[in-house]
Amino acid sequence: MSSDDTPPPSPPGKPILGNLVEFSQSPFEYCREQARLGDIVEISLVGQSIYLLTEPEHVSRVLAGEPERFDKPEFVQSAFDPAIGESLLMSSGDEWQTQRETLQPAFYRDRMSEYASTIVETTARHIATWEVGSTVDITESMQRLTMRALVTTLFGDDVPIDQQTVRESIDHVVGRFGSVVSSMIPHWVPTPTNVRFVRALWSLEEVVDEVLVYGRTGDPDDQTLLSLLVAADRAERLSRETVRDEILMFLIEGYGTTSLALTYIWYELARNPETWRRLTDELDEVVAGDRPTPSEIRRLDVTERVVTEALRKYPPIYGIFRETTTDVTFGDWTVPEGSLLCLPQFVLHRDERFYDDPAAFRPERWAGDLEETLPEYAYFPFGGGPRHCIGSRFAMLEMKAMLATMANQWRFDLESEEELSLTMDLVARPEDPVRGTLVSRSS
Template identity: 40%
Template sequence: MEQEPTAATDVIRPPGPSGYPVVGNLVEFVRDQYAFTERCAREYGDIAYYEVLGRSFYQVNSPEGIEHVLVHNNENYVKGELFQESLGPVLGNGLLNSEGEFWRRQRHLIGPAFEPDRIAEYAETMVERTEETAAQWRDGAVRDVNEDMMELTLEIVADALFGVDVGRDVDTVASSLEVVMDYQEGLSADMLPVDVPTPGKRRLDRAIADLERVVYRIVDERSRNPGDDVVSRMLSVEDETGRGMSREQIRDEVMTLLLAGHETTALALTFTTFLLAQHPRVERRLLDELDEQLGGDPSGFEDVRNLPYLEKVVEESMRLYPPVPGIIREATDRDEIAGYTIPEGATISINQWTVHRDPEYYDDPMAFRPERWTAEMEAELPPLAYFPFSAGPRRCVGDRFAMLEAKVVLATLLQRYHLELVSDPSLDLVATITARPRDPVMMRIHERD
């Protein structure tokens, strides 16, 4: 499906899969979004075009094209209408959703919380919370590791960034987040406008109200007892006119940090333990490194910097199973990528999932091989052939926090326990904003001698 340029349009549209009248490629898209995007990349090259219910998508597949969108010409590509429809009701105008000068102001405000010196201070909290989780596990017990990781990373984010304990709110946040993600899957399936009063929308409204109660409790607690944390900083900041942030804007930023800050790291931990359980050779090599460097002691900030194989394990896990499998952007002005026209208002689809598994960039891409991450391999890899945290100005502000957290949690848990996979050795992933397992990831806990 390729449009030739004409004198009237001067538009060169990329090739792409044929679709049906009205619905376009909806059926194949909904049936398996991951397989569909992989097919578009494999069969149509650097950029592919498809339609879903009248909406046009331009799927950019080459690292060079992705770098153009996210880095070199990033000001032409905003989060856009589709992204706002999906996450706006939950995150409001928080850092993930906002644009332009307002986004730059908020990024400048929140950024210091993720500077290297602050990141180092969070390691102790990460260890303490992980040890509390480890103490609750029992030899021989079978647990849903994804559920455990979601709870653990939620508690770490709340403690480290907000200085509060959300232990009593874990179930509320978990169940509400499940509703939010179910709603995202529904949006992907039917593309209905967010203002259509479906049963799913009503459930979403209730879930958001429950999340807001947790968020406003955090804000109120920091208002009464300010400290050296992100929320206290937001409560005290003023612009050049002496105006501070509104309660609603603080709500949006806390909601963003609370949800985005724990969901993706929890998934990275789930996927990594899932892969290690099926690759005993990799697990053995990792344990040898942990034994040699830590000797059973907790892993602090400096310790994990001396665990190169652990870092490779996490990198390889996020290559095969990127917690955020795709990115959406909208063109604010006409552009050109790989010789094809990108019209103003076009929806751009960029997929870590497909690029990270592309054999053009990775030898034996479906194999879990942490040792592939050598200095030589990384030097030869195109810059945007690996981008689990996105890239450019909108790169995840918490990327260093997330990497430290993943390494600290894994180093702490794996020294004490071996995790045996007892559920399905393949993963059925839901296509939402994140790549979530559809079913529990069940593992039997074995205490190490």
């Protein structure tokens, strides 16, 4: 509330339900529309107020300026607790600090060339199975690819896990967050979604145990994420539960986000022939062989802009949630302690104040000085401040290397070029499968 007790603007709602009905029909469009009411807008979902913050300065304050005044919200904590409650993503204070320091070496810049070679090799093996004229569920294909690359780079070459089971189990775990309602029902209530969730967790716990056994037999100095975790476990710096949650969290967080971004990239490339031409011109000029080398990948500027633009238009993590630990004043409004804030990338990344024609997919917008002139936090696909994505450098490299390797040989003709309708679960995903027919670039 402001000092004169006027609440932030909010759309009119129904008794009890608040804005739930309109929100559920089309959550992204609804929030974008309501964001026009002001730089803080209160949306009410069955008695739960969510404050949308759409001023970059406010976002900066929450993530980077005074992060100690904003916690991960209680509903996120309790929803994730049974799965990854002890992991880096969910922990706080000294525990978070220890985990971040322990895991950081796996993401140092000097590890990236090594990862690039492995990612390109994994991608080349993946596309070796593609056949001209066959129709592919692009999301599913990108999920298989990113899971394989994640496991190989972060855990080791021949970790003995059944990746399909892992992907299915993760989908069930994430499926619990498929709607506001299902994520709010405690996991021990035996709804069909919760039963699948609990079974999937058991199965993932078995997988994680196997990964750990494998990790203990590996080279302790190879600095993979797994060997760092095993060393921390041995030194009792991290508890066994934390190590297990960590592995699970990396599997969940690391594969869903990048595979979705690659899906959106393929979708937009198929709809934008001019962008496709620019991308393939660059590949033809820079990549000498049939797959890019690490130093060639570094020179792929158009490719990088395609990835950057995809993360702008379709940020897979569409919003970051925080809870105020004290009353906080943002401009004219004071938001009370315990309020739920949403920092919505999906609104800011399409804000006309910062981007011309924001609904258009235009990678070339990043070719000039946009990045320098853009207010900080008008673009933040990887979050910001101390809790920024630890995997951001890895993710950018992965998407660039995979795209360059695939697009060097293949493109997709889409089954449908209609505008994508997105659903809001843990990530922003297409409501319907995105399918395409494979076309060889050499034909």
